[in-house]
Amino acid sequence: MKATVGTTTRKAAIGIHLILIFGALLMVGPFLWMLLTSFKTLGEATQVPPIIFPKVFQWKNYADATVTLPFFTFYWNTIITTVAKVLGQMILCSIAAYAFARIEFPGRNVLFVFCLSVLMVPSQVYLLPQFLLIRDLGWLNSLEALIVPGLFSAFGTFLLRQFFLSLPKELEESAKLDGCNHIQIYFHIMLPLIKPGLIALAIFTALWSWNDLMWPLIVNSSPEKMTLSAGLASLQGQNMTHYPILMAGALLAILPMIVLFMFLQKQFVEGISLTGSK
Amino acid sequence: MEHAAQYRKKQQRRSDWLWAYVMIAPTVLGLAYFYFWPIVQTIYFSFTKWGAFGKYKWAGLDNYEKLLDDPTVWKSLGNTFVYTFLSVPVSMAISIFVAVLLNQKINGVSVYRTLYFLPVVTMPTAIAMVWKWLYHSEYGLINNLLSSFSIEGPLWINDPDIALYSLVIVAIWSTVGYNMVIFLSGLQGIPRTYYEAAQIDGAGPYRQFFRITLPLLTPTIFFVMIISMINAFQVFDIILMMIGPQNSTIDDTQSLVYLFYHHAFVVDNKGYAAAIGVILLVIILAVTIVQMRLQKKWVHYE
Numbered sequence: 329m330k331a332t333v334g335t336t337t338r339k340a341a342i343g344i345h346l347i348l349i350f351g352a353l354l355m356v357g358p359f360l361w362m363l364l365t366s367f368k369t370l371g372e373a374t375q376v377p378p379i380i381f382p383k384v385f386q387w388k389n390y391a392d393a394t395v396t397l398p399f400f401t402f403y404w405n406t407i408i409t410t411v412a413k414v415l416g417q418m419i420l421c422s423i424a425a426y427a428f429a430r431i432e433f434p435g436r437n438v439l440f441v442f443c444l445s446v447l448m449v450p451s452q453v454y455l456l457p458q459f460l461l462i463r464d465l466g467w468l469n470s471l472e473a474l475i476v477p478g479l480f481s482a483f484g485t486f487l488l489r490q491f492f493l494s495l496p497k498e499l500e501e502s503a504k505l506d507g508c509n510h511i512q513i514y515f516h517i518m519l520p521l522i523k524p525g526l527i528a529l530a531i532f533t534a535l536w537s538w539n540d541l542m543w544p545l546i547v548n549s550s551p552e553k554m555t556l557s558a559g560l561a562s563l564q565g566q567n568m569t570h571y572p573i574l575m576a577g578a579l580l581a582i583l584p585m586i587v588l589f590m591f592l593q594k595q596f597v598e599g600i601s602l603t604g605s606k
Numbered sequence: 607m608e609h610a611a612q613y614r615k616k617q618q619r620r621s622d623w624l625w626a627y628v629m630i631a632p633t634v635l636g637l638a639y640f641y642f643w644p645i646v647q648t649i650y651f652s653f654t655k656w657g658a659f660g661k662y663k664w665a666g667l668d669n670y671e672k673l674l675d676d677p678t679v680w681k682s683l684g685n686t687f688v689y690t691f692l693s694v695p696v697s698m699a700i701s702i703f704v705a706v707l708l709n710q711k712i713n714g715v716s717v718y719r720t721l722y723f724l725p726v727v728t729m730p731t732a733i734a735m736v737w738k739w740l741y742h743s744e745y746g747l748i749n750n751l752l753s754s755f756s757i758e759g760p761l762w763i764n765d766p767d768i769a770l771y772s773l774v775i776v777a778i779w780s781t782v783g784y785n786m787v788i789f790l791s792g793l794q795g796i797p798r799t800y801y802e803a804a805q806i807d808g809a810g811p812y813r814q815f816f817r818i819t820l821p822l823l824t825p826t827i828f829f830v831m832i833i834s835m836i837n838a839f840q841v842f843d844i845i846l847m848m849i850g851p852q853n854s855t856i857d858d859t860q861s862l863v864y865l866f867y868h869h870a871f872v873v874d875n876k877g878y879a880a881a882i883g884v885i886l887l888v889i890i891l892a893v894t895i896v897q898m899r900l901q902k903k904w905v906h907y908e
Binding site for chain 1: 622623625626627629630632633634636637638639640641642643644645647648651660704707708710712714716718719720721722723724725726727728729730731732733735736737739740742744745747750753754779782783784787788790791836839840842843846847850863866867870871876879880882883884886887890891894
């Protein structure tokens with residue numbers, strides 16, 4: 329009796345693996361095809377029926393992609409923007425979230441609902457005047473345009489407030505008796521305790537910043553100030569049909585986030601699960 | 607003595623308030639300046655008409671009246687709805703299915719999770735490029751695979767009847783991983799004892815799924831549904847990148863947000879664009895409120 333149960337579960341496990349492997353192939357297939365295409369000559373890429381592997385790996389496509397477009401400038405702009413937004417939001421959102429969660433002050437609810445209202449609104453509702461604002465500040469085609477509005481986040485404030493709310497009240501009471509002020513309580517006592525929240529925020533901000541298209545496309549049209557995402561869009565906008573070079577460029581653009589994900593898998597997954605449960 | 611204590615307490619409260627205002631000031635002011643004020647402006651702009659050199663004048667309800675008469679707006683609204691109401695439920699169903707499989711006692715869960723999650727960390731611009739290449743009617747991998755089974759593949763993004771569904775496929779592919787991770791953590795929150803009890807009662811896997819898993823997962827399903835629908839309503843990147851202004855199927859695929867972008871930044875019809883933005887806000891709010899109302903009917907909170 330026991331043996332049959334064992335065999336059916338093993339059979340079930342094999343079935344489950346087969347389904348999951350099939351799904352995984354569908355998920356990874358486009359990436360593999362991107363990689364393989366990026367190493368082919370144009371002739372090999374457009375061969376019918378298609379060949380899977382290139383005869384000779386055309387590393388040249390990557391060099392060509394970086395020549396067709398100032399890729400290193402794009403990298404630099406994207407990295408600076410992402411790092412600045414991540415650090416800025418981690419600091420500003422956590423400070424504001426601390427005050428909203430742990431200090432009682434007049435107008436707290438009104439101001440918090442104000443933040444929430446920004447969170448609820450889709451970006452298209454503020455994008456146009458935001459663009460005019462940036463233009464009037466003289467920030468078009470600058471890194472400021474990419475960074476400064478992104479330093480403030482209703483999402484981040486909301487998320488971290490949830491984390492601060494979950495900490496016990498006794499924490500600051502004893503700290504206050506020891507004569508700590510709010511900045512000290514925030515920095516030395518509370519901040520270390522909401523580390524998972526900060527990591528989740530950092531990951532979300534990094535992903536959104538790295539992958540965002542519409543805003544960089546609108547505010548920065550000169551190649552010196554473009555991000556990777558907008559740069560790729562312009563590459564395709566030039567009606568380029570050299571697919572191997574396009575795929576090489578796309579791979580270069582996504583590689584850093586994929587590497588980051590591989591290293592910080594646990595944090596990515598936990599961060600996303602956390603926002604789901606908060 | 608008591609007086610002094612009260613005074614000190616009051617001082618303390620005052621200093622607390624001051625700290626609080628200082629701490630929230632950067633974020634609140636930044637949000638007000640860069641987000642809230644633009645929201646107010648958009649609502650105002652939606653009642654204006656824009657001329658040359660960025661001059662605008664009050665136009666009353668003109669933009670909204672034009673919107674209602676504009677077949678492109680209705681078409682793009684329809685496209686947005688088809689896109690959302692197809693991609694969100696299908697993606698959720700697939701991701702629940704995968705999450706349930708991954709929640710079994712099998713090896714290699716983290717490997718699968720990583721692979722399914724890859725599209726989530728990938729730039730939509732790049733996703734659009736590779737799918738455009740896969741969909742290529744002549745050299746694309748998909749049609750070549752189909753032809754090896756003697757099936758003549760469609761034109762995908764160049765066929766007006768199929769283009770929108772081609773985008774839906776990409777949307778499903780890109781979102782399954784994210785949803786699956788949230789569902790998996792939802793599943794892990796369901797106590798094992800429920801299943802053990804069900805097994806003792808002789809309930810099979812299907813019965814267990816529909817009687818235990820699904821009902822207890824409804825809060826997570828609700829959360830994922832709200833987030834996914836808000837995101838899907840705002841689809842833009844893959845339309846710009848895979849279809850773009852030159853492709854004749856743009857009318858059959860463009861979303862409200864794409865139309866907004868077009869009017870705001872391509873043809874400089876800013877008052878009209880603002881009105882589209884406001885309409886989008888109203889629709890998203892309405893759909894979210896309806897979902898909030900309906901949740902009492904089907905979401906089980908413990």
